Amino acid sequence: MPESRIVVRLETPSDRESVRRVLLGAYGQYENTLSRELWENYIEEIEAAAAGKGAATKARFVAELDGAIVGSVFLFESSETAYGYAGISTPIIRLLAVVKAARGQGVATELIRACAELAHAGGAESLHLHTSDRNESAVRLYERLGFERAFECDRQYGDILAKSYRLQLNETELLRS
Template sequence: MDYSQEVIVREAYEHEQEAIANVILDAYGQYATILPEQRWIDYQDSIRKSVYGDGPEARIVAVIQDKIVGSAQLFRSSETAYGHSGIQSPVIRLLAVASDVRGKGIATLLIQDAARRSLTLGATTLNLHTSDMMASAVKLYERLGFERAFDTDVHNGDVLVKGYCLNLLETPLLSGVV
């Protein structure tokens, strides 16, 4: 793929659901060997349900030469994202970049778009959850200004899923300085 082409970040079209699912499963496939087999099977099912479900406020994709290479879902709250109350501001889920285009700033573009959309919803923060197995994602989030939000941590079985929050009114992410 020619990376010199411009990355376009936009709202996904409904007919692109399978392509989005494939990008997410490709990106998250690195965890298949880390997770117990049944948990990986359940995770894949959860990803597909989210891609084809009605919950997100926005389905954001990154496209290079008409090919979807990244995706993120934006929900209005933790209730719509996870089915439990607690966070009353936008939440990003299933941020993914295809394995063959990582390191090109695509995840940052997706997060910037989600942050802008969150501001238009009247929010002052943007939240997400991740776990220690996603160490490179954690580094990215922290570099972009997300801070640990311990009060939003949840457990998924025996795994601690850590909450992070970005202050949209103070982040350089929206001024393009990252």
């Protein structure tokens, strides 16, 4: 049987519905762990982002596995463009998502690598992201890839602590492999 190959590319407008399905499928796991209000706000934000509404991205990547879109990620210039608040002036990853059936196959790593390469090529020294303790497997991945906690950039949303992580682009093995 031939080995699957992951292809990461920039999203096109015709990919938007596939990206929407990937995002809703991946983030649907949080529906029963968030308050109804937070969940409804989150879904609205995801739907708007998938449709290309709201904050302007630096890049929107999709990952294909065997020709099907199985992952996506959005890269923003800063916390101002990603979240609407100042504080992080380097690129930020948001809404990294991989469908359940494709998890564990390196899709998220390749999406992060694409963001790191673009950020580094643009002169950035670091790349940020936020996640919570609800996403243990993602935290393990980020730490394995060399992300370190950036406590000073944490954000509180209701009862959820959005933990900030930073990857030093000049030091990461991610850009050497």
